Amino acid sequence: MKQILLITDGCSNVGLSPIVAAAHANSEGISVNVVGVLDHGDVGELGASEIEEIARAGGGLSRMVNMRQLSQTVQMMTRKTVVQTIQIAVQKELKQVLGNGSIEALPPDKRAEVVRVIDELGETSGLQVALIIDASASMKPKLAAVEEAIRDLMLSLQARQGKSEISVFHFPGSRNGDDCVMDLNWTDHLNGVQAIFPKLQMGGTTPTGPAIMHVIDFYRQGVYGRQSRDETDGMMSGYVV
Amino acid sequence: MATSFKIDLRRGMVVTGKWKQGRYRIEKLLGEGANGKVYLVQRDRNWFALKVGSDAVDLQSEINVLQSIAKQKKQGQETFLFDVDDLYGPDGKEYPFYIMRYVLGTTLADYLKQQGAEWFPLVGLNLLGKLAKLHHAGWVFGDLKVENVLVADYGHVELVDYGGVTAVGKGIRQFTEIYDRGYWNGGSRSADAKYDLFSFGVLCIQLHEPKRLHGLTTELLPQNRSVEELMQVAESSQGLRPIAGWLRKAFGGEFHDAGDASAAWRLLMHRSDTHRTSGIPGWLKGLVAVSAVLLGTSVYWLVRNML
Numbered sequence A: 001m002k003q004i005l006l007i008t009d010g011c012s013n014v015g016l017s018p019i020v021a022a023a024h025a026n027s028e029g030i031s032v033n034v035v036g037v038l039d040h041g042d043v044g045e046l047g048a049s050e051i052e053e054i055a056r057a058g059g060g061l062s063r064m065v066n067m068r069q070l071s072q073t074v075q076m077m078t079r080k081t082v083v084q085t086i087q088i089a090v091q092k093e094l095k096q097v098l099g100n101g102s103i104e105a106l107p108p109d110k111r112a113e114v115v116r117v118i119d120e121l122g123e124t125s126g127l128q129v130a131l132i133i134d135a136s137a138s139m140k141p142k143l144a145a146v147e148e149a150i151r152d153l154m155l156s157l158q159a160r161q162g163k164s165e166i167s168v169f170h171f172p173g174s175r176n177g178d179d180c181v182m183d184l185n186w187t188d189h190l191n192g193v194q195a196i197f198p199k200l201q202m203g204g205t206t207p208t209g210p211a212i213m214h215v216i217d218f219y220r221q222g223v224y225g226r227q228s229r230d231e232t233d234g235m236m237s238g239y240v241v
Numbered sequence B: 001m002a003t004s005f006k007i008d009l010r011r012g013m014v015v016t017g018k019w020k021q022g023r024y025r026i027e028k029l030l031g032e033g034a035n036g037k038v039y040l041v042q043r044d045r046n047w048f049a050l051k052v053g054s055d056a057v058d059l060q061s062e063i064n065v066l067q068s069i070a071k072q073k074k075q076g077q078e079t080f081l082f083d084v085d086d087l088y089g090p091d092g093k094e095y096p097f098y099i100m101r102y103v104l105g106t107t108l109a110d111y112l113k114q115q116g117a118e119w120f121p122l123v124g125l126n127l128l129g130k131l132a133k134l135h136h137a138g139w140v141f142g143d144l145k146v147e148n149v150l151v152a153d154y155g156h157v158e159l160v161d162y163g164g165v166t167a168v169g170k171g172i173r174q175f176t177e178i179y180d181r182g183y184w185n186g187g188s189r190s191a192d193a194k195y196d197l198f199s200f201g202v203l204c205i206q207l208h209e210p211k212r213l214h215g216l217t218t219e220l221l222p223q224n225r226s227v228e229e230l231m232q233v234a235e236s237s238q239g240l241r242p243i244a245g246w247l248r249k250a251f252g253g254e255f256h257d258a259g260d261a262s263a264a265w266r267l268l269m270h271r272s273d274t275h276r277t278s279g280i281p282g283w284l285k286g287l288v289a290v291s292a293v294l295l296g297t298s299v300y301w302l303v304r305n306m307l
C-alpha cells in the first residue's frame, strides 16, 4: 500500500494544480492524505477548500488541526487510510462474489468475517508513506511539531506486523528553483536521525502540485511498492465469502 | 475519519433490529465518543447498554473482539455481549449497533471524589484483576484511561470501550496520548501486557496529580518526555509515594503481566503507609489517646472499688 501525506498551512501558488497532481497519484494507486496546520484557527477560506479537494482527488482524507493535535491526527489518518484502501479492494472482490459491494449490507455473521480479513490485512500488508512537508516561510515555527509527528508515526508503524517504511520530502527546495527535496529515503526506523530537517532555508513560493508529482516519480522508481501491491491482491482473490 | 455522527435516539423510541428483530426501548444517553453513542435501553424489563456506531467496519471490529473474548469465557462468568444487529435511525439510514451489559457505576475519578480516596488501593487492585483476565486470554486493553473504567458499589470495577483491545503482538489499535508508552519514550506501541501496566501507572498519576501531569504534557519537549519525569511527580506526591516503587516497576516493564503486578500491589496494600494519606486524622488520634487514658482511669477506679 502506498500513501502520500501532505502537511501544509496554506495555498499553493506556483506550477501544476495540486488537485490535478493528487488525482495523478490516485490513478497510480497512491492515496493522498492532507493535514492543514492551523496557527490561530485560520488557514483562510481558500487554503481550507484546497486542502479538502486535494484529499478528495487523491482518494484520501483531510483534516485541519492545531499543532498539539498533529501527531495523533497523522497517526489516525494513516491507519484509517490503510483500512480504507483494503476495504475498497475487499468491496471490489465482494462485488464479484455477491454482485453487491457494500459491507454494510452483509448480515452480521458474514460482516464479522469480512472485517476480520480487513483487520488482518491492515495489520500485515506492506505499507509505504511518503511525507511531503510544506516548508514555506509561514511553516517555520511549526517544523518542530511536524518532526515530532513524523517520529511518532514511525513509532506506530513499527508496531505493525507488516513491513512499514516512510520517506520525507520538503518543498520548495532551497536553491536552483527545485520543487522538492528529499530529506529521508525509505526507512523503517529513525534511530540515529538527529534532525530530519537540518538547517532548512525556508523559501517563499509554495509549489505543492509539482512537489506531489516529484514524489509520484520517486514512487515509480521503486519496485518494492509494486510487489507488495501484487501480494495484497493475491491474498484478496484467495478470499471467498 | 468519522467526522460528523448525527444519529440521535430519543427517550421512549423503540428500535428494532433489522436481522433478529430484537426490540429495545431507549431510556437515555449514557455517553458518546469518537466511535459512537451509548444509550441505556430496556428489553423485557431488563436494562442493557446499546452502542450505535457511525462506521460499520470500525464497530464490527470492536464486536469481533468482544465475540472472541466471549468464546474464551469460562462457565459461570457473566455475559457481556448480548446482541449484534442494525437499526434504522430517525433519518431512515441504517446504523450498526450492539447490546452489552449495562454497567451501573461512575467513572473512576468521580467515584474516588464521591467515596473518598481511601478506596483507591482496592479499586486499583480490582482493575489489575480485570486486566489480568484479559491478558491471560491473549488480549491487551490498549486504551486504558480514567474515562474507560466504571466503578460500582464497593469498588467493583468494569472496563468499557473495547475499541482499543488488541491481540498480543499487534499494533495497539487505539490509544490516548498521555497514557501511551510511546508518548513518554517508554517503549513501543506493540501490544503486550506491559503496555497496559504502563497506562495503569499513568492513570494512578492522573488520579492523584492531574494538574502536574497535564503540566508535563505542555512544558516538556517531546524528546524530554520520560519515565523519569513521571517518577518525579510520583515521588513528590503524598498520595503516590507509597506506591512509587511499584510505579517504577510498571513503567520499566518489570512486571511480567497484570497478574504479577497485582500480586505486588496486594502486598503494598497491607503495608500501613499505603493507607496513611487517608488514614486516621490527627484529632481522631488525639481522641483515641484521651479515651485510652479515660479507660485506664475508669478501670483503675473499678478495680479500686471492688477491693
Ligand SMILES: Nc1ncnc2c1ncn2[C@@H]1O[C@H](COP(=O)(O)OP(=O)(O)OP(=O)(O)O)[C@@H](O)[C@H]1O
Pocket: B030, B031, B032, B033, B034, B035, B036, B037, B038, B049, B051, B100, B101, B102, B103, B104, B147, B148, B160, B161, B162, B163
Ligand atoms: N456497558 C456500559 N454501561 C454503562 N455505561 C457505558 C457502557 N459502555 C459505555 N458506557 C458509557 O458511554 C461512554 C462512551 O462509550 P465508549 O467509550 O464505548 O464510546 P467510544 O465512542 O468508543 O468512546 P471513545 O471516544 O472513548 O473511544 C463511556 O465513557 C461510558 O460512560
